[in-house]
Amino acid sequence: MAETITLEVTRYDPERDARPALQNYDVPFRKDWVVLDALNYVKDRLDGSLSYRWSCRMGICGSCGMMVNGEPKLTCATFLSVYAPGPIRVEPLQYFPLIRDLVIDMTDFLAKLRKVVPWIVREDGREPEGEYLQTPEQLDLYKQFSMCINCMLCYAACPVYGLDPLFTGPAAIALAQRYNLDNRDQGASERMDILAQHDGIWGCTFVGECTKVCPKHVDPAGAIQQYKVNTAVQAFKNLLLPWGAK
Amino acid sequence: MSGRYHPRVSTWWWLHRWGHLRFILRELTSVAVAAWVVITLWQLCALDSGPAAYAEFQARLRTPWLLALNLVSFVFVLFHAVTWFNLAPAAMVVRVGGKRVPAALIAASNYAAWAAASAFVAWFLLRG
Numbered sequence: 001m002a003e004t005i006t007l008e009v010t011r012y013d014p015e016r017d018a019r020p021a022l023q024n025y026d027v028p029f030r031k032d033w034v035v036l037d038a039l040n041y042v043k044d045r046l047d048g049s050l051s052y053r054w055s056c057r058m059g060i061c062g063s064c065g066m067m068v069n070g071e072p073k074l075t076c077a078t079f080l081s082v083y084a085p086g087p088i089r090v091e092p093l094q095y096f097p098l099i100r101d102l103v104i105d106m107t108d109f110l111a112k113l114r115k116v117v118p119w120i121v122r123e124d125g126r127e128p129e130g131e132y133l134q135t136p137e138q139l140d141l142y143k144q145f146s147m148c149i150n151c152m153l154c155y156a157a158c159p160v161y162g163l164d165p166l167f168t169g170p171a172a173i174a175l176a177q178r179y180n181l182d183n184r185d186q187g188a189s190e191r192m193d194i195l196a197q198h199d200g201i202w203g204c205t206f207v208g209e210c211t212k213v214c215p216k217h218v219d220p221a222g223a224i225q226q227y228k229v230n231t232a233v234q235a236f237k238n239l240l241l242p243w244g245a246k
Numbered sequence: 247m248s249g250r251y252h253p254r255v256s257t258w259w260w261l262h263r264w265g266h267l268r269f270i271l272r273e274l275t276s277v278a279v280a281a282w283v284v285i286t287l288w289q290l291c292a293l294d295s296g297p298a299a300y301a302e303f304q305a306r307l308r309t310p311w312l313l314a315l316n317l318v319s320f321v322f323v324l325f326h327a328v329t330w331f332n333l334a335p336a337a338m339v340v341r342v343g344g345k346r347v348p349a350a351l352i353a354a355s356n357y358a359a360w361a362a363a364s365a366f367v368a369w370f371l372l373r374g
Contacts, residue, residue: 014249070262097250105250137344159266162255206333207269225337 005029005080006087007038009050011101020098022089023047035075035090036064039102052102059215062151066102067091072153072213093152095162109152112168115194116176121187132184145178145223147216154210154220160203167203168195170210170220177223180230192231201227272329278322281315331356 004026012020025046027038036054043050054064057076064075069089080088096104122128154170161167176195180188195201204224211221260266285307292303306312334356335349 012251014251020251094253095255097252099250140344140346159255159259162259205269205273207266208333208336209263209265209269211336212265219336222336225333226339229337 003029005038005084007035007042008087008089009039009042009102010091010098011050012098014100020092024087029080029084029086031079031081033080035066035068035073035078035080035088038080038088039075039090050102051100060149062149065093065151065153065156067094067156072156074151074153074215077215093156095156095158095165096152104152106152108165109150109155109169109171112172113150113175116168116172117187117191117194118172118175118179120179120182120185121190123186134183138183141183142178142181145174145181145218148175148178148214148218148220149216151215153213153215154218157209157213159207159209160205164199164203166199168200170204170224171218173201173204173227174218174220174223177227180227192234195227196231201231204228268329272326275322275326278319279326282319282323285312285316327360331360 005028007025007027008022009025010020011017011023025042027041027046030037036057039050039052039054043052052064052066054076055061056063059074059077062074065072066075067073067090068075068078069083070091072093075090080086090102092098092102092104096106096108099105120132148171150171152171155161158167158170161169173195176191179185180191201224204221206221206225208221211219214220256262260270289303292299307316331353335352338352340347340352
């Protein structure tokens with residue numbers, strides 16, 4: 001008889017349930033299976049009504065983020081064997097409104113991403129005639145922050161976001177810093193006006209869990225602290241040299 | 247938005263993960279730092295008021311409850327310093343020859359500066 005492991009999966013039907021509840025499923029335990037494989041088994045063989053997001057299965061698309069035993073994880077990169085003999089609790093990413101089962105509402109996150117102007121801004125506003133050339137050293141300055149896949153695990157690890165949903169949050173600020181450090185960009189002062197607000201970088205209390213859960217080693221906590229340092233230096237410059245600090 | 251379940255954050259959210267509990271403890275250490283500052287201000291006032299007042303201050307410091315408070319404050323300040331130095335590399339980006347200095351080296355330089363400052367203070371206080 002094949003060995004099995006129990007998944008405790010959040011179920012929520014907005015038309016029927018007042019609040020989410022856990023439902024158990026016994027799935028085959030295979031050493032090469034990740035949690036997403038087990039969810040797909042449930043969907044294909046046990047309960048076709050289970051809803052969850054996934055796409056690439058290789059840690060690129062960032063859509064299969066869930067809470068696994070209370071930790072934000074990409075389910076495509078989280079092996080069942082780590083949690084053997086189980087049970088394994090699979091819940092939606094915390095702090096986000098829940099649409100159905102394991103599907104969270106990411107509208108707020110997408111709005112925050114747009115807010116930080118995450119694209120190259122040029123002061124003259126003109127299209128370049130050719131490519132903007134960049135050296136490997138210039139690329140190295142921001143490359144780490146450009147690896148974000150928008151999986152939102154950092155938001156699910158951030159108690160500041162949980163307690164104050166107005167907080168811009170780790171991934172969006174890291175992305176802003178990614179463009180600030182890009183030598184082709186000229187939009188840093190525009191972003192600073194947005195992120196120097198209370199719900200921007202100063203909302204962060206440096207819990208640091210966002211960096212620990214990031215599957216791409218982006219270090220959002222570092223990006224936010226570096227942004228704070230830059231903003232403080234700029235403020236002092238403006239105070240001491242009001243006629244031409246910029 | 248209708249049809250969405252909005253989860254509430256528990257008052258005890260900081261007990262669920264060691265990282266969160268460590269963060270709360272680090273924030274709490276500020277109370278110990280404040281207590282230390284109050285005692286130092288008290289010490290300065292006593293020093294300013296003359297030898298008798300300073301002798302009384304020193305006698306008060308030897309009372310069990312102040313010794314206990316200082317011991318707890320010392321442990322908390324130590325915890326604050328260690329957690330802060332461990333976090334410092336995230337905020338300090340130092341580049342040498344175009345390469346970022348490794349985090350361990352940044353933290354080590356902070357610890358070295360701390361040790362040097364402590365050694366100087368110890369020498370200053372304990373010299374014959």
